[in-house]
Amino acid sequence: MGGGIGGAAFRLMRRGILLAPLWMWLLMLVAAPVLIFGVMAFATPSDGVPPFTLGFRFAAFAMLVEDFYYAEALLAALRLAATTAGLCLLIAYPMALGMAGVRPAWRLPLLALLMLPFWTGFLLRLGAWIGLLRDEGLVNHLLRGLGITDAPLALLYTQGAMLAGMVHAYLPFAVLPLFTALIRLDPALLEAAADLGARPARVFFSVTLPLTLPTAAAGFLLVFIPAAGEFVIPELLGPPEAQVIGRVLWQEFFQNRDWPLAAALALALLALLILPIRWFQRLGAGA
Amino acid sequence: MLKATGLEKRFGAVPALAGLDLAINAGEFFALLGGSGSGKSTLLRVLAGFEAPDAGALTLDGQDLLPVPPWARPINMMFQSYALFPHMNVADNIAYGLKRAGVAAEERRSRIAAALDLVGLQWLETRRPQQLSGGQKQRVALARSLVMRPRLLLLDEPMAALDAGLRERTGLELRALQRKTGAAFIMVTHDQQEALALADRIAVLEAGRVAQIGPPQEVYARPATRFVARFLGAANVLEGRMRDGVFESAEASADIGTGLPAATIAVALRAEHIRLTNADEAPVMTGILEDAAFRGDDWLLIIRLRGGARLRVVHPAPPPAPGSAVGLAWGAASVVPLFA
Numbered sequence: 001m002g003g004g005i006g007g008a009a010f011r012l013m014r015r016g017i018l019l020a021p022l023w024m025w026l027l028m029l030v031a032a033p034v035l036i037f038g039v040m041a042f043a044t045p046s047d048g049v050p051p052f053t054l055g056f057r058f059a060a061f062a063m064l065v066e067d068f069y070y071a072e073a074l075l076a077a078l079r080l081a082a083t084t085a086g087l088c089l090l091i092a093y094p095m096a097l098g099m100a101g102v103r104p105a106w107r108l109p110l111l112a113l114l115m116l117p118f119w120t121g122f123l124l125r126l127g128a129w130i131g132l133l134r135d136e137g138l139v140n141h142l143l144r145g146l147g148i149t150d151a152p153l154a155l156l157y158t159q160g161a162m163l164a165g166m167v168h169a170y171l172p173f174a175v176l177p178l179f180t181a182l183i184r185l186d187p188a189l190l191e192a193a194a195d196l197g198a199r200p201a202r203v204f205f206s207v208t209l210p211l212t213l214p215t216a217a218a219g220f221l222l223v224f225i226p227a228a229g230e231f232v233i234p235e236l237l238g239p240p241e242a243q244v245i246g247r248v249l250w251q252e253f254f255q256n257r258d259w260p261l262a263a264a265l266a267l268a269l270l271a272l273l274i275l276p277i278r279w280f281q282r283l284g285a286g287a
Numbered sequence: 288m289l290k291a292t293g294l295e296k297r298f299g300a301v302p303a304l305a306g307l308d309l310a311i312n313a314g315e316f317f318a319l320l321g322g323s324g325s326g327k328s329t330l331l332r333v334l335a336g337f338e339a340p341d342a343g344a345l346t347l348d349g350q351d352l353l354p355v356p357p358w359a360r361p362i363n364m365m366f367q368s369y370a371l372f373p374h375m376n377v378a379d380n381i382a383y384g385l386k387r388a389g390v391a392a393e394e395r396r397s398r399i400a401a402a403l404d405l406v407g408l409q410w411l412e413t414r415r416p417q418q419l420s421g422g423q424k425q426r427v428a429l430a431r432s433l434v435m436r437p438r439l440l441l442l443d444e445p446m447a448a449l450d451a452g453l454r455e456r457t458g459l460e461l462r463a464l465q466r467k468t469g470a471a472f473i474m475v476t477h478d479q480q481e482a483l484a485l486a487d488r489i490a491v492l493e494a495g496r497v498a499q500i501g502p503p504q505e506v507y508a509r510p511a512t513r514f515v516a517r518f519l520g521a522a523n524v525l526e527g528r529m530r531d532g533v534f535e536s537a538e539a540s541a542d543i544g545t546g547l548p549a550a551t552i553a554v555a556l557r558a559e560h561i562r563l564t565n566a567d568e569a570p571v572m573t574g575i576l577e578d579a580a581f582r583g584d585d586w587l588l589i590i591r592l593r594g595g596a597r598l599r600v601v602h603p604a605p606p607p608a609p610g611s612a613v614g615l616a617w618g619a620a621s622v623v624p625l626f627a
Contacts, residue, residue: 186370188366188368188370189370189372191335191337191364191366191370192370192371192372193372193383194336194337194356194357194358195335195357195358195362195363195364196358196363196383196387196431196435197359197384197387197388197435198358198383198387199358202387206383210374211373211374
């Protein structure tokens with residue numbers, strides 16, 4: 001250390017310079033949109049461009065409370081996000097265990113495979129799901145070809161299709177932190193458990209699982225938080241009644257052109273997600 | 288009790304065990320001594336069941352151990368890092384193995400108490416490992432293994448993570464515990480002092496094989512190979528050959544000792560067995576004092592012989608000035624023949 005006051009000032013300046021892009025990023029992509037939405041939510045919808053006139057009205061927020069449709073959409077979104085995150089974790093644990101269990105030389109190729117879907121367009125991948133699941137799609141062709149079914153099964157536009165798409169899109173976010181936690185786990189702990197008489201399954205439940213639980217919770221939130229605002233997947237794969245908040249938001253913005261209501265909805269979702277986000281930050285600090 | 292024959296293990300192209308034979312007796316304190324890469328840790332992991340050997344046999348009381356998975360082996364291990372479960376307190380750590388063995392809660396409690404009593408940590412039951420000092424962790428790890436009442440306990444560098452000041456006392460406690468429990472201990476260490484001080488028998492490992500095995504005093508006094516002589520107590524090794532019953536060493540440009548076995552290819556001479564001669568005494572050999580270092584109790588002298596070899600000599604008094612010619616003498620029994 002050292003350098004006295006001049007050194008301290010220099011370090012502070014250097015820190016400022018290093019952090020400046022981060023602050024710019026936060027200002028432009030987080031603070032500014034929230035501020036704009038905040039102003040918009042109190043405005044009055046109109047027919048102009050933009051489709052609102054500034055004001056100070058609580059009508060949009062009142063609507064959120066009065067019409068249960070919106071509360072239900074919020075709940076449906078949280079339910080979908082929780083189910084998606086739970087399923088992702090269930091699949092991620094065996095995947096991460098497998099990836100951490102192989103020889104180190106194999107880990108990078110497996111990681112690359114995990115990230116491979118990110119190299120193709122998101123919509124393209126959803127299109128592939130539609131191609132697989134529609135009535136004349138690959139799965140139904142296969143089922144009929146094998147003589148398992150006569151008529152095509154309704155696979156697309158179901159809860160199942162929506163969940164499959166959600167899990168497919170968000171799985172890497174659950175696998176990556178778990179994989180990191182598992183390879184950091186001291187192998188001597190697992191050996192000590194085996195040495196003391198624990199079979200592999202017991203080693204997992206008594207040592208591996210408790211020691212990676214904070215990371216699993218972080219992985220859950222890492223999926224849950226963005227999944228709660230998801231609208232493309234329910235729109236393209238889900239049933240019409242799956243009116244999650246993301247979809248409703250989209251409709252209010254682009255079909256009903258009620259921007260103040262949409263802005264209020266967006267703020268409500270943000271407020272709902274603040275708690276899980278805080279929780280996630282605490283887990284991050286602890287890990 | 289434990290018998291290993293022809294154990295082989297390779298990691299890629301590197302052999303860690305190269306046909307190792309070893310027999311451990313019930314109730315003995317056995318030390319596996321070797322440098323890094325000697326295969327001592329691999330051997331311990333093979334005994335515990337964490338590594339499967341490529342070839343060889345391993346039996347415990349005549350029963351084949353190799354097909355037995357680690358969780359079913361009646362052997363326990365104390366890890367170098369102690370490997371205490373960080374999410375459990377001391378009592379739960381010790382209870383872990385008892386629970387797996389299906390020991391009833393009541394007996395568990397009394398055995399945990401007895402194990403903590405054995406290592407003198409009764410008052411730490413509810414602490415977490417993170418709240419313990421290094422020495423306390425070591426004792427908890429020991430208690431966690433001993434509570435299983437193993438007939439054979441493996442200890443991987445049990446004192447390596449302790450402060451130097453704690454090591455001596457802990458070592459003696461370890462030996463006392465071994466005597467008290469009657470379990471056989473196999474301790475892996477790279478510290479020769481530790482091995483010599485604590486073990487009933489030691490095996491010096493070199494390149495995946497046992498170079499020499501025996502009681503510490505015997506191995507120390509009569510090393511059989513150059514490697515053992517240098518590794519244990521850093522003995523002087525003089526190369527040469529036997530001719531007409533006399534060992535000739537060009538390095539020393541002198542004949543050293545008679546009556547050595549015909550197969551002798553080098554001799555070992557301990558630094559503490561060589562003394563400087565007085566003016567009125569005929570030296571066995573002469574040399575030039577090259578360097579001297581004060582070590583507290585004594586001086587370490589480096590003496591160059593006429594043939595170019597350098598001898599380490601331990602001298603109890605202030606040495607003559609560097610560059611002086613000195614005469615050296617030793618008892619005939621101090622010359623140890625080496626065969627490899």
